[in-house]
Amino acid sequence: MRSFENISPQQCTNGAEKRKSVTVNADVFMEKQRMRRKRTIGKTILVLAVFAALLVALDLALYPCTFIRSDIHAISTTQYDDIIVGDSHGKMNIDPEAMEEVTGRSGHNVCVGGEYGIDAYYLVKLAAEKQNPTRVIYEISPGYFVTEKEEGNNYLLFYHEFPLSWSKVEYFFDAIAQTNFRTVLFPWYEYSLSYELPLIAETLTHKLTGDYSIDSETSTTQVYHESGFIERYAVDTSALQLTEPILYEEGAIVEENMEYLKKTIEFCRENGIEFVAVTTPIPAATLGTWWDNFTAAWEYFEAFFEEEGVSYLNFNTDYYFSFSHEIEDYTDYDGHMNGGAARKFSKVLAELLTSAEE
Numbered sequence: 001m002r003s004f005e006n007i008s009p010q011q012c013t014n015g016a017e018k019r020k021s022v023t024v025n026a027d028v029f030m031e032k033q034r035m036r037r038k039r040t041i042g043k044t045i046l047v048l049a050v051f052a053a054l055l056v057a058l059d060l061a062l063y064p065c066t067f068i069r070s071d072i073h074a075i076s077t078t079q080y081d082d083i084i085v086g087d088s089h090g091k092m093n094i095d096p097e098a099m100e101e102v103t104g105r106s107g108h109n110v111c112v113g114g115e116y117g118i119d120a121y122y123l124v125k126l127a128a129e130k131q132n133p134t135r136v137i138y139e140i141s142p143g144y145f146v147t148e149k150e151e152g153n154n155y156l157l158f159y160h161e162f163p164l165s166w167s168k169v170e171y172f173f174d175a176i177a178q179t180n181f182r183t184v185l186f187p188w189y190e191y192s193l194s195y196e197l198p199l200i201a202e203t204l205t206h207k208l209t210g211d212y213s214i215d216s217e218t219s220t221t222q223v224y225h226e227s228g229f230i231e232r233y234a235v236d237t238s239a240l241q242l243t244e245p246i247l248y249e250e251g252a253i254v255e256e257n258m259e260y261l262k263k264t265i266e267f268c269r270e271n272g273i274e275f276v277a278v279t280t281p282i283p284a285a286t287l288g289t290w291w292d293n294f295t296a297a298w299e300y301f302e303a304f305f306e307e308e309g310v311s312y313l314n315f316n317t318d319y320y321f322s323f324s325h326e327i328e329d330y331t332d333y334d335g336h337m338n339g340g341a342a343r344k345f346s347k348v349l350a351e352l353l354t355s356a357e358e
Contacts, residue, residue, distance in 0.1 A: 062197075066157070067214060071110045075127045076130040076162075079132060080107050080131065082135045083110065084111055084228070085110055085115065086120065090139030090280065091109060091113070094346050096346075101347065101350075109228030109229050117264070118174065119149075119157075123158060125167040125267060134272075138264065138277050138278070140278065141279070214226060232331045233331075234338040244290070277301070278312075279298075279314040279315060281345065283335060287325070301314070
């Protein structure tokens, strides 16, 4: 066995220096590892930042400026008494400016084809978060309660235009997060590039300057108004074809659609907002052809709204004779009115709402 007595001071010094050298080398190695990790993290952050910036740039350039952009900006930045939600029947049949002539109440129409219960619910929440509406008019079309919302740009039609808000965060987790990842990362993918590319300069100008004008929404068949109302021009009704609409069927109700209708009513109740449901008139020929389906739908919704304790104005049952069901007042057999008829109907609706308050 080696005796420690035989180890010289020089040998002890050499051993200590070796241990110190090993320690220094280990520290250098660890420092290099830390620097390498930092560089890796830095590069990853840079790549993600560039990717995010690219997505934002593409979104700015390729996602079109729709009339919904103007509508949502309006209800987020301007105080309105009435907020009108629903589908295309509400969009083309209810004119807030014509109603205001009777009621003296301001309003904005945020209806649109493809607007389901979940969309209407978050539109109402957004309006209440940003402003202080006192009444919600919910246009009810039975077909929207027996079909599911399709994936695609319909999911982004409203969400994409929401300003930063709690409503947008909730809307994202309730609807958008569950869709195809392309909907979240590449919101423009549903739109035709052949159409959008020539409009890039115009689109960027609108977005970068905060321009929410609606001049581009006028076409040869309709005109969009600042109130959110779309006025359809009268057509030659003798050339129209009677086609089957989306019909209500017993047992076909999509529960999610009814769930969000109930949530909208409850939200209005909790926040002191009056809730009124409206079904706009349908041409007599359409009603007569599918009478059983429409009758079943009216009975279902009348029972539902009675149970909820809210007003329901159905212009195909109790208020049938309050407005015309002649095809000459419409632009199709589905029930979309021409502009003149829509303004007249809106005044009739306004008078009924006013009389109900008295």
